[in-house]
Amino acid sequence: MATTLSIKQRIQSIDILRGIIMLVMALDHVRDFLHDAGAFGDPTNLKTTTPILFFTRFVTHFCAPIFVFLSGVSVYLVSTRRTKSELTGFLIKRGLWLILVEIVLMSLAFSLNPLYNSVALQVIWAIGVSMILLALLSWLPIRVIGAIGILLIVGHDALTTLKIAPNTSEDVLMKIFFTARGSVFALDNSHFVFDLYAILPWTGVMFLGYLFGTLYKSDYKAESRKRFLMLSSLSLFAAFIVLRSINGYGDPAPWAVQKDGVFTFMSFINISKYPPSLMYCCLTLSVGLLILALTENASGKLAAFFKTYGSVPFFYYILHFYLIRLVTVAVFFIKGFKTSEIITPNDPFLFTPPGLGFNLGVVYLFWLGIILTLYYPCRWFSNYKKTHRQWWLSYL
Structure with missing residues (x-):
């Protein structure tokens, strides 16, 4: 993915963690395009989901x-x-490059629409800004x-309660910087523009990573680093349990007793x-720090397998999206859909008609095929980066 900056001597725990979550990430994207519920079904809606779909x-x-x-650690x-x-x-150029990649390459990968009727602002956009x-x-x-990062993470939830007149410039700015959750902005x-990633809450996460990067200074003892990471992980997890248990501040969606355990x-x-x-940041980052x-x-061998993907995140991220969409197009024609069905009304994605998808078991098979297909290209590029020092490699 687009988060790694060129590091001459790579830190294996970072590459392992990054590799693990890159592979897991692909599962979500395969599900978006090849599950029979598609990108417009909500697998976290407890009224309609199943446990296996929810946990997927x-x-x-x-x-x-x-x-x-x-x-942030890499920075x-x-x-x-x-x-x-x-x-x-470097960071300004890198950030502008990532914004361009999001708008041009990733929006095309999502929609397969060369006219760019829809542009999606997602994680690459948030990282770039x-x-x-x-x-x-x-x-x-x-x-x-x-x-500042901690303040953004802890404090931004307070803004969700603010009442701002819709469709005003203040409303647009609030969504872009703090509250976007699939916000749609019409250019004509x-x-x-579909904005899924509000900038500043994610900026807070990057700033926190920048602070934690100091744990990887050459003079920092490995045992001290491990102890601090474990303590931080447990503290964040405890904060999640306490905050979630009292259903208070920290998440706009309270939990409730359901039909069974x-x-x-x-x-x-x-x-x-x-x-x-x-609460989301506390839980997810606690697991990351533990790993x-x-x-x-x-x-x-397993550690080496994950490191292969984790050492070339940007390369993998671009390739896996285009490979998934190539598979989507192939499935479209194999299933006998007509060219007149390439465009689905009110759907920004091409080649995603109703009835295209499969059950969740088949989705998992597609996911395994996608990530294994990319193993050798990722290994090749990882070796290339280790043996070459061209300036442009720091942008990939």
Whole structure:
């Protein structure tokens, strides 16, 4: 994915964690396009979902916040090899590049519409803008940047209660920066922007990652780092349990007792990703920090497998989306759909007519096929990056 900055000596626990969540992330994207409920079904709606469908979606909740957090860690690692002015310039260029990638490459991958009637602003957009904001604040002490990040994570939920007149400039700005959850902005009668990722809550996660990057300084002892990561993980998890139990501040969707214990548990962990609530960040980042601690000295074939994907995130991220959409087009024609059905009314995605998808078991098979198909291309590019130092590699 787009969160890694070129690191000469890679840190294996970071690559392992990133690799794990990249593979899990692909499951959600395969489900979006190839499940019979499609991208417009809500697998977290307790009135209509099933436990297996709910948890298929829930496990992918961990991907975006951990990616954004690790992008902040990577920025810190890059900062140790650059002057402040060099870092500022790099982050601004990198951020603008990611915004361009989101609008041009990723919007096309989602819609397959070369006319760009719809543009989707998602995680790459949020990371790009957050990098630019970090560039502007990079002259501040690291702890101050970390404190700003914590303030954004903890405080942004308070803004969800503000009453702002709809369709005003204030409403648009509030959605873009704080509250977007699938907000639609019309550019004209036939062109729309779908904003799924409110900028500043995700910026807070990146800033926190930037602070945690200091744990990977060369003079920081591994045992001390592992102990701090474990303690931080347990603290965040405890905060989630306490906040969620009292149904108070920290998530706009309270939990409630359901028809049985399984659905009650699902309600309890059914936290809000858009925008990422305080409880959402506490739970997801606690798991990420735990994996970082446990994989500090990991070895073996499984660790190497995850590292292969985690070492080339941007390369993998672009390829896996286009591969999924290529499979979608192939399934479209194999199932006998006509060219007149390429466009579905009120659907921004091409080649996604009703009846295209499969049951969840088949979706899992497609997912395994997608990630295994990309293993050798990712391994090749990982080896290429290790043996080459062209300037453009720091942008991939």
